[in-house]
Amino acid sequence: MADFDVDLFVIGAGSGGVRAARIAAGYGAKAVVAEEFRVGGTCVIRGCVPKKLMVYASRFADDFADAAGFGWIVAKPSFDWSKLVAAKEQEISRLSAIYRANLSKAGVTILDSRAEVLDPHTVRIVADGRTMRARFILVATGGAPVLEPDVPGREHAITSNEVFDLAELPERMVIVGGGYIAVEFASIFARLGTHVTLAVRSDNVLRGFDEDMRVGVRDALRHAGVDFKFGMLPIRIEKKAKGFDVCLTKGELIDADQVMIATGRRPHTFGLGLEKAGVALDRVGAVKVDEFSKTNVNSIYAVGDVTNRVALTPVAIREGHAFADTVFGGKPTAVSHANIPTAVFTTPELGTVGLTEAEARESYDCVDIYEACFRPLKATLSGRQDKTMMKIVVDGLTDRVLGVHVLGDDAGEMAQLLGIAVNLGAKKADFDATMAVHPTSAEELVTMRTRTARHLRETIGEEGPGAAVGDS
Known part of the structure; x- marks a missing residue:
């Protein structure tokens, strides 16, 4: 290591970067992780984990209503948004601390700073300006929400980053998008009592999923009270004394307390200096990698959402582990992206x-x-x-x-x-x-x-589980 300060410098302490650093350290590598926000990444801090906690919270509304059918007499429940937000924050802080502790136990150094790539082996730590030389650099900076469409007043909208920490539960909310983030939050807020309007560019939600399931999700959301505006997007968001006016493409005006844009995410590569090091990016800014997560620069690798392969936390974790096995464990490992549940x-x-x-x-x-x-x-x-x-x-x-x-x-x-x-x-x-x-x-x-005949789809299994076991 005469010419290098560390064996591995990881930019980004999300699921993929943390796993890669820990496994690499287990192989004896001297590893450093730099993180500009909070250790744990999108999934732990403002993604999967807090979202699932809010999903659980939203489902209690149905549970309280259902209890009567099973003989329970339940007083009319009330919901306190601020208590949910506080409890959520406590849990993600606990998880973030566990991530930090696990890195430290593995012997990984944590730098609470943004880091930028200067060349194939050199990284600058922005907080203090010093540089470090690394045998290998791993980019694991994930993705960031996209604020599109670019319309007047877009700056008034929130994304999935801010939605977890709203000061109060909105009475009326416009959510823009038809992907999984949009429909999940539409479901959450509708069940918590918010009147949700979902503006979707296409004629249905969840493009890329099975068509029958897409219809099923759409109908369930509609049954929960979500008001759909298909074939429409905002063309203007106007701030009022209280709330916003959202003007849609067909001229309809929606009154809302909050506007959330959930039209997608992009790889978080802006300002990392990858171009200086000669790293190839695709048209959306994703880092181009081979089956072993290596870029076109031999010393620089990338895993997780920043590569725009499959943007799921378990995929990032698997890719991070495979990277460490390949580079430091002497076990070349390619991750299959087929049949991912x-x-x-x-x-x-x-x-x-x-x-x-x-x-x-x-x-x-x-x-x-x-x-x-x-x-x-x-x-x-x-x-x-x-x-x-x-x-x-x-x-x-x-x-x-x-x-x-x-x-x-x-x-x-x-x-x-x-x-x-x-x-x-x-x-x-x-x-x-x-x-x-x-x-x-x-x-x-x-x-x-x-085998299903298409015209019989609506009646198959109507009697429910166990009604005709072995004969359905």
Whole structure:
């Protein structure tokens, strides 16, 4: 290390960067991590974790209402937004401290500063201006919300960064976007009592997900009170004495206390100095990497959302670990981005793994579809009209399961386990040969026997789980 101060300099202490630094240190590398905000990254500080806590909070409204059907007499509940925000902050601070402690235990040095790349081996720590020479540099700076469309008054809007710390719960809120962040927050705020208007450029939400699931999420949000404005975007946001006027493309004027723009995220590479080091970026600013997360500069690697491959926390963690194994562990490891299970935490939530029906039909000559749509057991006494939807996409020639999609309670939990089966190349016959757990919603996944005729979709499984086990 005569010419280097450290073996590894990581820019960004999010999930991917932290994992990479810890594993590299475990291999004996001298590692440093620089973070300009808070250790833990988007997921822990202003992403997955606080969002899921708010999802839980929003679902209590339904739980209180449902309790009466099960014999409980519950006084009219009230909700205190400030208590939720304070509790959320306490939890993410605890998690951030754990991340810091784990880095320290691993022998990783933490620098609370922004860092910039000067050349293939040199990094400048902005807080004090000093430079460090590193054998390898890892860029793990994640992504940042995009404030689009660029319209007059855009500066008055908030993003998913600010939404967790609002001073008070808005009575009326306009959310712009149709992706998973937009629909999740629409679901959260609608259930907390906010009147939510969702402005979506296209004619449906969740582009890229299975079409039937998209329709199911849209209908569930509408049932929760979300007011959709499809084919519309803001053209002007005007600040008033109290709140805002949001003018949409078709001339409609919406009165709102808050306007949230959730139209996407971009890799956070601006101002990092990567171009000075010769690192290639794509048209949206993502760092271009190979299957081992190496850039076109041999000493510089990148993992996580900053590469714009698959913007999910577990993917960043896996990529960070694989990087350390490859560079410091002598075990070249490429991460597969196929069949990644994921969830959209609306209520009900969407869990999915593998190909959608449309994707399968584009790539396979024969595709079989198995579907179920039923009222879950809990809803029979609560009186709730929610439905659970399930779809299994199968290669009709080999019987291999190509994708599974679930919309309903605990769908995210199901998707994690379904991901194992799909990754192992399970066949529909393997699902059929698995004994059902009764009574559960998940049992429908192993009791669907009849290929779906498209015109019968609405009636399949209508009687619910266990009604006709083995015959559905």
